[in-house]
Amino acid sequence: MRREPGSVRVPHDRTDVVGEQTVGRLASTYGQAVAVHRQAREHWARARALLDRLTGQPVPERTVDLVARLGRLATGLTAPGAEATRPAGAPAPVRIGEASTADGRFPLLLPLGAGHHLAVNADARDPRVAVLLRVLVLRLLATAAPGAVRVVGIDPAALGATFLPLRPLRDAGVLDATATTEAEIGALLDGAEAHARAAQQSGRDDHELLLVVAASAPGPRELARLAAFTHAGPAAAVCVLLAGYPGVSPGQAPPPLGATTALRLDERYAWVGDPPGHPFGDDGTGLAVPVLLDGDPPAQAVRSLAARLDAAVRRDAALHVEDLLPERRWTESARAGLRTVVGRAGREPATLAFDDATPHWLIGGRTGAGKTVFLVDVLYSLAARYSPAELQLWLLDFKEGVSFTEFVPTERDPSFLPHARAVGVESDREYGLAVLRELRRELGRRAGLLKRHGVTKLADLPADAATPRVVAVIDEFHVLLAGNDRLAREAVDLLEELARKGRSYGVHLVLASQSTTGVEALYGRADTLFGQFALRVALPGGDAVLGPRAAGGTAATTLGTAVVNTAAGAPGADLLVRFPDAHADARQVARLRYELWDAAPEGARPPTVFRGYEPAHLEGDPAGAALRPGGRRPTVLVGRTVDVDGSPAQFALDATPGRHLAVVGTSVTGAHVLRAATLGVARQHPPGEAEFVLAPLVEAADELADDTAAGIKAAGHPVTVLNAAGLRQRIGELAAGPGERRTYLVVFGTDAAAGALGRSDPGTFRSGHDDLRTLLRQGPGQGTHLLGWWRGLRRLGDDLGGSQNRDDVACLVALNVPAADLGLHLGVTDLAYTPRPDRALLVDRHAQRTALIVPFVRPGHRPEDEER
Numbered sequence: 007m008r009r010e011p012g013s014v015r016v017p018h019d020r021t022d023v024v025g026e027q028t029v030g031r032l033a034s035t036y037g038q039a040v041a042v043h044r045q046a047r048e049h050w051a052r053a054r055a056l057l058d059r060l061t062g063q064p065v066p067e068r069t070v071d072l073v074a075r076l077g078r079l080a081t082g083l084t085a086p087g088a089e090a091t092r093p094a095g096a097p098a099p100v101r102i103g104e105a106s107t108a109d110g111r112f113p114l115l116l117p118l119g120a121g122h123h124l125a126v127n128a129d130a131r132d133p134r135v136a137v138l139l140r141v142l143v144l145r146l147l148a149t150a151a152p153g154a155v156r157v158v159g160i161d162p163a164a165l166g167a168t169f170l171p172l173r174p175l176r177d178a179g180v181l182d183a184t185a186t187t188e189a190e191i192g193a194l195l196d197g198a199e200a201h202a203r204a205a206q207q208s209g210r211d212d213h214e215l216l217l218v219v220a221a222s223a224p225g226p227r228e229l230a231r232l233a234a235f236t237h238a239g240p241a242a243a244v245c246v247l248l249a250g251y252p253g254v255s256p257g258q259a260p261p262p263l264g265a266t267t268a269l270r271l272d273e274r275y276a277w278v279g280d281p282p283g284h285p286f287g288d289d290g291t292g293l294a295v296p297v298l299l300d301g302d303p304p305a306q307a308v309r310s311l312a313a314r315l316d317a318a319v320r321r322d323a324a325l326h327v328e329d330l331l332p333e334r335r336w337t338e339s340a341r342a343g344l345r346t347v348v349g350r351a352g353r354e355p356a357t358l359a360f361d362d363a364t365p366h367w368l369i370g371g372r373t374g375a376g377k378t379v380f381l382v383d384v385l386y387s388l389a390a391r392y393s394p395a396e397l398q399l400w401l402l403d404f405k406e407g408v409s410f411t412e413f414v415p416t417e418r419d420p421s422f423l424p425h426a427r428a429v430g431v432e433s434d435r436e437y438g439l440a441v442l443r444e445l446r447r448e449l450g451r452r453a454g455l456l457k458r459h460g461v462t463k464l465a466d467l468p469a470d471a472a473t474p475r476v477v478a479v480i481d482e483f484h485v486l487l488a489g490n491d492r493l494a495r496e497a498v499d500l501l502e503e504l505a506r507k508g509r510s511y512g513v514h515l516v517l518a519s520q521s522t523t524g525v526e527a528l529y530g531r532a533d534t535l536f537g538q539f540a541l542r543v544a545l546p547g548g549d550a551v552l553g554p555r556a557a558g559g560t561a562a563t564t565l566g567t568a569v570v571n572t573a574a575g576a577p578g579a580d581l582l583v584r585f586p587d588a589h590a591d592a593r594q595v596a597r598l599r600y601e602l603w604d605a606a607p608e609g610a611r612p613p614t615v616f617r618g619y620e621p622a623h624l625e626g627d628p629a630g631a632a633l634r635p636g637g638r639r640p641t642v643l644v645g646r647t648v649d650v651d652g653s654p655a656q657f658a659l660d661a662t663p664g665r666h667l668a669v670v671g672t673s674v675t676g677a678h679v680l681r682a683a684t685l686g687v688a689r690q691h692p693p694g695e696a697e698f699v700l701a702p703l704v705e706a707a708d709e710l711a712d713d714t715a716a717g718i719k720a721a722g723h724p725v726t727v728l729n730a731a732g733l734r735q736r737i738g739e740l741a742a743g744p745g746e747r748r749t750y751l752v753v754f755g756t757d758a759a760a761g762a763l764g765r766s767d768p769g770t771f772r773s774g775h776d777d778l779r780t781l782l783r784q785g786p787g788q789g790t791h792l793l794g795w796w797r798g799l800r801r802l803g804d805d806l807g808g809s810q811n812r813d814d815v816a817c818l819v820a821l822n823v824p825a826a827d828l829g830l831h832l833g834v835t836d837l838a839y840t841p842r843p844d845r846a847l848l849v850d851r852h853a854q855r856t857a858l859i860v861p862f863v864r865p866g867h868r869p870e871d872e873e874r
């Protein structure tokens with residue numbers, strides 16, 4: 007070891023009391039001392055020159071002055087605010103104690119961060135090491151800007167005791183829970199590696215620094231991973247403090263460390279090795295003087311630092327939707343994929359992509375965990391980057407609420423997101439299926455397009471054939487797959503196909519749910535489906551999307567945070583992301599929506615919207631408004647189909663036998679449907695061209711029948727109102743031959759005419775049912791149609807005269823009729839229909855078509871309020 011000049015003493019001459027030998031030994035010792043002294047003077051000379059350069063002032067000759075000067079320099083380097091003058095990317099000088107020379111002491115600073123690390127030979131079970139680590143953590147935090155350093159601790163030997171006095175830093179969110187078990191340490195290293203990758207990719211030298219403090223050495227595998235950080239260079243933004251290194255592990259050499267200052271403790275002192283790149287001397291032996299380590303930071307200092315960081319981090323942490331947006335709108339190309347900022351990982355923007363590597367996203371989180379807010383953040387952030395020519399959105403929500411309402415025009419707010427093609431709010435499962443079918447058709451169209459251009463990927467299309475990428479979001483998708491019925495199975499098939507082919511065709515899926523496991527329709531298929539969803543987002547309570555995990559894995563626990571994993575949940579690819587609360591930023595968000603709406607190309611159409619809670623009315627319905635005289639044949643309009651475009655639910659009253667309408671079910675909605683159907687037909691005839699024969703046979707429909715009569719009269723057509731007996735007679739007349747003009751028999755409560763129809767005519771011996779069946783077959787050819795409301799299927803079957811006559815009324819609107827009975831009536835085995843208020847099944851037997859519809863009711867009527 008080298009000697010400090012001040013520590014070398016020249017012995018007194020004592021030749022009078024010692025013999026020859028002793029004199030010789032002394033002479034040689036003296037000689038050595040002089041040599042060392044000379045060497046030391048050279049060191050000093052170099053140190054002085056260095057100090058001279060550093061301070062720009064002449065360096066004093068006397069070592070006492072020099073020591074004092076070193077002290078002042080160190081104090082200056084570590085003073086509050088000094089970090090501001092440090093060049094970016096330079097390590098922080100952190101004080102560990104005082105170097106002790108015969109001429110005094112000076113503070114000893116070691117470089118940490120920016121690729122510089124530290125190892126101590128003892129672990130934190132030696133109290134001096136525990137103190138040293140706490141001192142280093144605290145000083146490094148104190149010299150860095152708030153939020154610039156995050157600390158994680160490893161302590162398998164002392165089970166985290168080392169970090170207990172730093173508890174206030176944990177509460178301030180600067181220090182994570184200490185990892186003590188193998189699984190926890192593994193997860194911590196996974197996170198650190200993800201941090202390093204993100205930092206390296208960011209290419210910035212002021213990336214948040216992750217301080218990994220190992221208070222005791224972990225097992226060999228983990229130690230090797232820790233050691234790897236010391237070789238990773240400054241770009242990884244990780245700093246390792248490793249205690250208990252190299253340790254004694256028989257038969258196994260410890261992994262070598264790079265860029266690390268080694269500290270060795272003996273009984274009293276610490277001896278400091280050469281810092282990487284800046285040796286104390288050129289013999290590689292480190293600092294020649296011992297160092298007295300500083301004492302434990304006072305609890306008050308820890309508390310006040312924590313309070314300062316907490317306040318600053320909170321201030322900095324306030325994240326807004328604006329922070330996700332690009333400087334300029336609509337400047338990015340979606341050709342190779344979509345990339346967008348979704349929040350922050352540490353202080354860094356967190357960017358996620360829809361591309362070849364992560365074509366689809368799976369999002370999990372318990373109710374209230376912020377799924378909707380996260381999705382809304384993502385959608386605005388995407389919509390601000392990509393123009394509607396680059397990006398099209400399909401948004402589907404199955405829960406009660408207002409998730410995507412803000413993207414569609416309303417009476418109060420006409421703005422909309424011009425990228426939105428279709429939006430479903432409180433969607434029915436059938437609507438979901440319709441959307442998936444439409445998306446599959448879109449895949450087909452794209453496949454054709456790619457084929458025509460001889461390419462296999464969207465990205466390879468020529469510019470003039472470019473087509474927007476589609477992002478289809480399905481919130482609460484487990485509702486779509488609920489149960490294990492035909493609908494759920496078809497939905498899974500479609501999702502699988504979309505996920506598989508979507509990657510090449512630029513169709514990306516985002517599935518969000520509170521429960522991604524235990525979905526019955528996915529049994530045995532979840533892996534195939536979710537295997538395509540490389541990007542996982544786990545909000546609080548949504549860890550299941552990350553797959554089975556060892557305890558201690560990263561988890562999002564606070565609202566506004568999510569663990570993002572771009573490798574289908576594989577350990578080591580987790581990133582903890584904070585995202586803003588789009589609901590809290592409602593004004594900002596509305597401003598952005600208006601801005602994008604304004605920028606939309608001329609004539610941009612608003613999205614088609616399905617609002618599951620909204621009843622349908624003939625009044626105000628575009629298809630209803632389009633009805634006018636002069637068509638080839640009248641159509642019966644009974645509601646809106648539950649499909650992507652909300653297309654009209656209608657069928658033609660042509661001359662084919664059986665072109666009649668039967669509305670079936672006890673629900674009084676039946677009378678409403680009949681009213682709308684009749685008024686719609688009346689609009690398609692010039693005044694006086696058709697006659698309407700109304701039979702209000704049940705009290706529940708009287709008022710609606712009156713209303714219908716008034717409407718027909720207003721359209722200029724004659725109206726006859728009959729009771730059951732009159733109806734029976736009229737049916738007899740019409741069965742015998744056509745009326746003077748087109749005739750519509752409109753019967754409210756046809757089942758109530760059963761008695762009258764059952765009676766036979768004394769002259770012809772024909773029953774009313776015989777006449778009815780004749781009329782059903784021959785009437786359409788003669789311009790006569792029956793529009794009736796039956797309150798039960800059995801009565802309808804009886805009136806038709808058995809299942810062989812099913813086709814005599816080809817058009818059915820089934821309301822609250824059990825699916826099994828309906829299936830039986832129609833001769834269909836697995837009819838998928840769940841009766842519910844405000845929905846009906848439209849069946850056109852001739853076209854063999856069924857569709858779920860929202861039936862027309864008179865404005866003001868709410869089917870869900872009906873007494874059942």
Ligand SMILES: Nc1ncnc2c1ncn2[C@@H]1O[C@H](COP(=O)(O)OP(=O)(O)OP(=O)(O)O)[C@@H](O)[C@H]1O
Pocket residue numbers: 371372373374375376377378379380405407520565566567585586587588589590
């Ligand atoms: N980043 C955030 N910061 C603060 N609060 C948030 C954040 N994200 C969401 N919240 C709040 O959490 C609440 C629930 O959010 P959100 O509606 O998105 O949850 P959800 O998971 O969709 O719930 P649900 O499934 O019940 O609809 C909201 O009140 C919202 O303001």
